Amino acid sequence: MTDKIRNSFDKNPNNKAFITFITAGDPDIESTYDFILKMADAGADIIEIGIPFSDPVAEGPVIQNANVRALKAGTTTDKVFEMVARVRKESDVTLCFMTYANLIFHYGYDKFFSKCRGLGVSGVIVPDMPYEEKEEMESVSLKYDVEFISMVAPTSEDRVKMIASEAKGFIYVVSSMGVTGMRKDISTDLKPIIENIRHVTDTPCAIGFGISDPETAEKMASISDGAIVGSAIVKLVEQYGKAAGPLIYDYVKAMKEGVLRA
């Protein structure tokens, strides 16, 4: 399992990965199943599946609204697991979950991560569980071979080396202050952060928050090991609903090409 995330980077000629995000259950769980397979076909190297939460405080309006729609549609953690089980019959694409600490805590760490292992989910991204708090979750997730993905932010400064030295799977480099969402440009100088990470670990690092076009994806992947895109994909779901599949396919394909050019 440890190698699965790593291989998602290494299998590409330039060792760069394109990582996508989708909110599970938006507009319904059947569509998410379809979107995940479309993204895998289009070349997404790692797919983050967002388990919807009532109060997603790290999200901008696009993903926040997707969470609302998904919960309205009756999405639950168990229904997401059932959907992933069906995905697994069709695809062995690398999968991670992205959700908030309370959903996993409430489900029960052991129960949650043992299901992840059973379904071949390789990692978990929890934006409200920083370095200081991760132990309670990571000590369980590792028992089930699920990597706890660490995040580094523009404000991490002296914390970068501490976080990176313990990071597993890949490192999620948050490009900008604030919440998720498409941005006109990414103003943070990320190079010094990436250099700091490289000093202490060879765990790959990918940049997320604010990336929406192939040029930015290429630029970000060229200074790191990959690009992560969420809001731009979720925006397509918001606009086209169940019919978003082909558009998501075309979009992911174009973005992947950008990353491969890096």
Next chain:
Amino acid sequence: MSKGRFGEFGGQYISETLMNELIRLEESYNEAKNDPSFTGELESLLNEYAGRPSRLYFAEKMTEDLGGPRIYLKREDLNHTGSHKLNNCIGQALLAKRMGKTRLIAETGAGQHGVATATVAALLGMECEIFMGKEDTIRQALNVYRMELLGAKVNAVTTGTMTLKDAVNDAMKEWSSRTDDTHYCLGSVMGPHPFPTIVRDFQSVISKEAKAQILEKEGKLPAAVIACVGGGSNAIGAFYNFIEDKDVRLIGCEAAGKGVDTYETAATIATGTLGIFHGMKSLFCQNEYGQIAPVYSISAGLDYPGIGPEHAYLNSIGRAQYVPVTDDEAVEAFEYLSRTEGIIPAIESSHAVAYAMKIAKEYSKDQSIIINISGRGDKDVAAIARYRGVDLHD
């Protein structure tokens, strides 16, 4: 276990983006609280500007009427801006200035914390932006205008249930996008460490005064201290210096809304379970999957699905007891105190008054109890009139 724990409760469950800011806040606070120039300025503003110490008023008519213990009201409603909230805001704003911040943001439910933050921002010449659930901007329209008068910008939050919880969400989002010049002046003993400790320390002036005052008036400690609890800032302030006095019963009154056996309640200790939300591990009203529940109370200030971690801890060790009080009981107490003592309490504080009325007969005449009147009720008059079906013309 990470920092800022009260037993298993508390912690720092927050995005990496805010971690360094929280660490700086903790360091600055630890320096400031031992710096006489900071504590001196704080005390001076609390006395000269806020009007402290607040009175501990012997409610003679209420005492006679209920026929039980001697009842004292800690008059936080007489604090400038009309509630205990200012105690914390003065402290945090001075701390923010010391850290070089020029802008304050805050969440507010009933509007009392928003008004207090806007007031201190005006006083200290800081920019101010308040986040308030749209539902609450309607319930407490007067407070919105009051904040604007004070120079603050009020953002109506339209996500979720459009109440206090959602206001906290948006204030946190705003802070994570701008920390260089901005301090998040959190209004209750909740959120990530160090907020529960900082806010408690600034509010503990309530029980520091009350303890000295009751000893002077009664020559002995009270049998009970009663306060309302949403996030829990006035309650922890009223409890704190009595925690060491094991014979003083500490009672927090939660908003039961339409009853703890309905879905329209905000009583976290009565109906909540352990969870992680808004930066802390504590008790929350949530469903079987950990989705935070929409809560309800007639009181916008208690309409919150969680409780501060120190309260969860005091409950877990049995040092404090938490009881649900319904809308109906609170409204009756609101009217009772107005008629009996000529004091119109906030609908939040009325929850504490209601419970005191309920248990008065358990105590004898040579005992005393303290009710923390955390705020005044002017802001609630229109809502109570509506509740009673009275049509007020504008």
